[in-house]
Amino acid sequence: MPSTGADPIPLRVAVGVVRDERGRVLVARRALDRHQGGRWEFPGGKVEVDESVSTALRRELTEELGITVDECRPLIRIAHDYGDRQVVLEVRTVDRWSGEAVGLEGQPLDWRLPHELDPADFPAANRGIITALRLPGHYVISADCHEPAAWLAMLDRVLAGGERLIQFRVRLQGEDRRVLADEALARCRAVGARLLINGDVALARALAADGVHLTGRELSRLRERPLPPDQWVAASCHDPQAIRQAASLGVDFAVLSPVAATASHPGAQPLGWAAFNGWAAEAPFPVYALGGMTPDDRAMACRQGGQGVAGISGFWA
Numbered sequence: 001m002p003s004t005g006a007d008p009i010p011l012r013v014a015v016g017v018v019r020d021e022r023g024r025v026l027v028a029r030r031a032l033d034r035h036q037g038g039r040w041e042f043p044g045g046k047v048e049v050d051e052s053v054s055t056a057l058r059r060e061l062t063e064e065l066g067i068t069v070d071e072c073r074p075l076i077r078i079a080h081d082y083g084d085r086q087v088v089l090e091v092r093t094v095d096r097w098s099g100e101a102v103g104l105e106g107q108p109l110d111w112r113l114p115h116e117l118d119p120a121d122f123p124a125a126n127r128g129i130i131t132a133l134r135l136p137g138h139y140v141i142s143a144d145c146h147e148p149a150a151w152l153a154m155l156d157r158v159l160a161g162g163e164r165l166i167q168f169r170v171r172l173q174g175e176d177r178r179v180l181a182d183e184a185l186a187r188c189r190a191v192g193a194r195l196l197i198n199g200d201v202a203l204a205r206a207l208a209a210d211g212v213h214l215t216g217r218e219l220s221r222l223r224e225r226p227l228p229p230d231q232w233v234a235a236s237c238h239d240p241q242a243i244r245q246a247a248s249l250g251v252d253f254a255v256l257s258p259v260a261a262t263a264s265h266p267g268a269q270p271l272g273w274a275a276f277n278g279w280a281a282e283a284p285f286p287v288y289a290l291g292g293m294t295p296d297d298r299a300m301a302c303r304q305g306g307q308g309v310a311g312i313s314g315f316w317a
């Protein structure tokens with residue numbers, strides 16, 4: 001019987017990001033005659049009926065690489081439609097494993113640092129995995145600026161504390177705003193941190209900042225991604241429709257809020273972790289939990305399918 005298009009039941013795939021002590025990740029090249037053949041992948045394979053994701057991952061990594069997974073934890077879940085096949089990639093980070101990885105099916109292997117991974121070498125669904133590997137577990141949103149010297153001193157303290165992803169969220173206007181953003185960018189660059197400009201694509205472009213953070217309103221109005229792939233585009237989402245809009249624009253990551261009650265938005269109804277988990281699972285990109293979060297909530301956010309936690313109070317401090 002002729003095919004009538006893609007199989008409506010998505011294929012569940014257990015995918016392992018195996019890391020070594022230097023932070024490099026293991027990639028393998030898919031054989032030319034297979035689906036997405038010739039592209040690089042993270043090792044793994046189909047989850048069999050009655051198998052859990054972690055059981056499938058252990059089996060696949062033993063079959064394909066000859067290693068034993070000692071422990072794995074969720075990184076991201078990505079649903080993707082290739083047209084000829086729908087997949088759901090259940091991606092786990094594997095930091096604890098034993099044995100020596102070899103390409104037991106004849107597949108070439110390579111160890112690469114996250115910034116050495118080019119999404120163009122991988123199947124399209126892998127873009128969100130590569131972004132997740134490059135992003136930290138905290139996304140620090142700045143407080144507003146009343147006095148530039150004090151604001152910059154706080155930025156220095158936040159950077160000295162090890163934070164590496166900062167959102168410039170400051171209500172200053174005109175030249176004052178541009179000058180402060182430019183100085184903030186220089187201080188971030190000096191320590192290898194990234195700075196995203198809230199709600200101002202033009203300023204992000206003018207300063208060649210690391211990216212822009214779209215407000216919910218901007219996200220709903222845009223029809224195309226406002227910056228090229230070498231600058232991040234992040235967005236604020238409050239519901240599944242915003243996540244779909246962000247996906248259609250091709251944003252790199254999002255914050256989903258308010259997960260818990262927060263003093264900055266006292267009237268807003270908290271989502272709770274169950275809704276966060278369900279909505280983040282629909283996003284093909286990493287999602288940070290925002291709203292009433294502290295650094296202590298990071299592990300919970302990761303267990304719930306998030307990239308980590310975002311916030312002002314508790315982070316910009």
Ligand SMILES: Nc1nc2c([nH]c(=O)n2[C@H]2C[C@H](O)[C@@H](COP(=O)(O)OP(=O)(O)OP(=O)(O)O)O2)c(=O)[nH]1
Pocket residue numbers: 011013014015034035036040041042043044045046060085087089123124125126
């Ligand atoms: N393993 C893996 N599969 C991926 C990645 N990205 C991606 O889109 N896929 C897709 C390609 C395939 O359609 C599907 C994996 O199926 P597969 O056929 O390779 O699974 P398998 O290892 O069980 O292979 P086989 O036993 O059927 O030979 O997921 C990735 O990074 N790793």
Ligand SMILES: [Mg+2]
Pocket residue numbers: 043044045046060064
């Ligand atoms: Mg496989």
